[in-house]
Amino acid sequence: MNITDIRVACPTPPGMPTGWRGTMGQIIVAIDTDSGLSGYGIGGGGAAARHVIEEALRPLLLGADADQIEELWERQYRATLAYGRKGLAIMALSGVDLALWDLRGKAADVSVARLLSPTPTADTPAYFTVGMAGDDPDAGIGVALDAGYETIKLGLGRFSLPADADVLVQGVRKVRQRVGPDIALMADAAMAWSDREAVLEISQALAEFDLGWLEEPLPADDLEGYAWLAGRSPVPIAGGEHEFTARGFSELLARGCHQVYQPDICWCGGLTQLRQIYALGRTHNVRVVPHRGSEVFGLHAILALEAGAPLAESGRPWMEWVGGRELSGGRARLQGEGAGFGVDLSACF
Ligand SMILES: [Mg+2]
Numbered sequence: 001m002n003i004t005d006i007r008v009a010c011p012t013p014p015g016m017p018t019g020w021r022g023t024m025g026q027i028i029v030a031i032d033t034d035s036g037l038s039g040y041g042i043g044g045g046g047a048a049a050r051h052v053i054e055e056a057l058r059p060l061l062l063g064a065d066a067d068q069i070e071e072l073w074e075r076q077y078r079a080t081l082a083y084g085r086k087g088l089a090i091m092a093l094s095g096v097d098l099a100l101w102d103l104r105g106k107a108a109d110v111s112v113a114r115l116l117s118p119t120p121t122a123d124t125p126a127y128f129t130v131g132m133a134g135d136d137p138d139a140g141i142g143v144a145l146d147a148g149y150e151t152i153k154l155g156l157g158r159f160s161l162p163a164d165a166d167v168l169v170q171g172v173r174k175v176r177q178r179v180g181p182d183i184a185l186m187a188d189a190a191m192a193w194s195d196r197e198a199v200l201e202i203s204q205a206l207a208e209f210d211l212g213w214l215e216e217p218l219p220a221d222d223l224e225g226y227a228w229l230a231g232r233s234p235v236p237i238a239g240g241e242h243e244f245t246a247r248g249f250s251e252l253l254a255r256g257c258h259q260v261y262q263p264d265i266c267w268c269g270g271l272t273q274l275r276q277i278y279a280l281g282r283t284h285n286v287r288v289v290p291h292r293g294s295e296v297f298g299l300h301a302i303l304a305l306e307a308g309a310p311l312a313e314s315g316r317p318w319m320e321w322v323g324g325r326e327l328s329g330g331r332a333r334l335q336g337e338g339a340g341f342g343v344d345l346s347a348c349f
Contacts, residue, residue: 001066001107005032006058008050009348015318028348029095031103033066039103040345042297043095044267045088052092056080069100073272086244090269097270098297105340112341116304123333124302124310126294127151133158135171141178149330150183151311157190161198169205176209188215196225203233213238213260226257238262241291245269246276253284264291265298278305292316294332296324296343
């Protein structure tokens, strides 16, 4: 099954946010083969990633055996080393990798989840994210509870530290009082803070509310800060949605930066890398909860690779059109079991 063409589209679905998630947003990669099968993947990096694929990756891959996924990954990684390693080039590579995995599943006529495990689980609990501002949670808490979610993540990125510490703690207290003790809560600072001492203080203040994790409380590159914090914080530290490749996660691991990893399969280097990141987590007792995990590409991996307590982030509203999965009663499952990732993205081209 040899590669005959690689095509890239930059869709602009309704509701796509402004900022980097719009301009550097998702790309759709199609890989055609001489078997007549085409595979589809989603990467990131917008038009810049399309340029990387068309100019740098496509010439490397034309004529290659599409089933040599791991070898092709290394070939692309090496070819982009001078400007890649992290960021846009790896986001581009992620879309290519996922399209190759889609092809591997289609060629074997099984789902990607079943390629990865003979016994993938049928579904996984999902969590819903509610952005907070001031000391009152927005109506999202009610939306999450009404939809049956038993796990809710609070977006805290609009608070400044240490200035807003008191109002932040008061807000989380109100949420815990409202949802009661049986709803799991986590918190996400989305890299908005940078003062590690202030973060430790807020973690100590939030510990009484039984948070499952505190996510990205520092910029992604402050590995020293993360290592300092992870060794002291009473709330487990999560991160990695802006880390790339298993090599990158190995560095986080070596420094002891987090208790929870959140790789994004469409950014971190695709399934080839996410598999290795899961293996790192398993071996070294770090939980893996993929970013946007209930979107179809991540969901196949979670259902197959998570041996402990699976959990899937509920996904982005502007990615709903991709389909391939159902979310109901606070749980995510695949929609049927089509071959590959089970979604047809041919209409994007
Ligand atoms: Mg996050």
